[in-house]
Amino acid sequence: MAGDARNPTVRRRELGARLRAMRTEAGMTVEQVAEELLVSPSKVSRLETGQRGASPRDIRDLCNLYGVTDPARRDHLATLAREGKQQAWWQPYDLPYAAYVGLEADATSINDFDSVIPGLLQTPEYARAMHEGAMPRLSAAAIDQRIEVRKARQAILTRDDPPRFSAILDEAALHRPLGGPAVMATQLDRIVEACALPQVSVQVIPYSAGAHPALDSTFTLLEFAPPMPGVVYIEGLVGEMYLERPQDVAKYAQIFERLSQLALSPQRSVDLLAKQGKSFRTT
Numbered sequence: 001m002a003g004d005a006r007n008p009t010v011r012r013r014e015l016g017a018r019l020r021a022m023r024t025e026a027g028m029t030v031e032q033v034a035e036e037l038l039v040s041p042s043k044v045s046r047l048e049t050g051q052r053g054a055s056p057r058d059i060r061d062l063c064n065l066y067g068v069t070d071p072a073r074r075d076h077l078a079t080l081a082r083e084g085k086q087q088a089w090w091q092p093y094d095l096p097y098a099a100y101v102g103l104e105a106d107a108t109s110i111n112d113f114d115s116v117i118p119g120l121l122q123t124p125e126y127a128r129a130m131h132e133g134a135m136p137r138l139s140a141a142a143i144d145q146r147i148e149v150r151k152a153r154q155a156i157l158t159r160d161d162p163p164r165f166s167a168i169l170d171e172a173a174l175h176r177p178l179g180g181p182a183v184m185a186t187q188l189d190r191i192v193e194a195c196a197l198p199q200v201s202v203q204v205i206p207y208s209a210g211a212h213p214a215l216d217s218t219f220t221l222l223e224f225a226p227p228m229p230g231v232v233y234i235e236g237l238v239g240e241m242y243l244e245r246p247q248d249v250a251k252y253a254q255i256f257e258r259l260s261q262l263a264l265s266p267q268r269s270v271d272l273l274a275k276q277g278k279s280f281r282t283t
Contacts, residue, residue, distance in 0.1 A: 009102020
């Protein structure tokens, strides 16, 4: 389940971060490494970003090239490579966003800005309404599977070592009646309930705030324990995008901070959520 120390997505990223640091310490470029090992530069890059698993030979060759002789260090890299190829609980579901689920499961902090209710806070009924309105249309069986996965993902909020989860919502998310008034009333009650958890914070940007820095975007900023760098996840109609350059992560962190300043306080946001939930119940 979520939080497994052998999370393959995160192990690959940790390995990649360490390999990149080793290359930097050796003063070599990606192209130089590729030429020395007789592989393509794209392979080296994919190893360093965690998009590709490393073989025992890869680890041996890279350690030899970078002059890493410490047996413990080499063994640790080999362990990361081996665990990066294991199967995680979500992989049998063949999700288009499997990489994100892997990152989410091991994050120490998740900052989410969205125009709909974030997946970690969605009720099954709300999630079903979202999937039924999506294009291309999923089969009933596929929707049931996605809802099952979403419920499993939500367990990270109540595990022994939960991440800090901060969500900022555009007020429109509170008014758009996905699934109808009864579904929305239950959904907003669910958010209020989740806000009682010490590591969960939800804020709402009211209509009165006017323009803000993310009017044309939604994103999730995930942070991890060192040495893994943070990552920004952006999802849209054209697919998924992962931003890992420090300057990009810093930019989105600044935007999230600004959105937090424009939003209602957590308590005022909970009051608005409860008020809107009550309104749906009387509709």
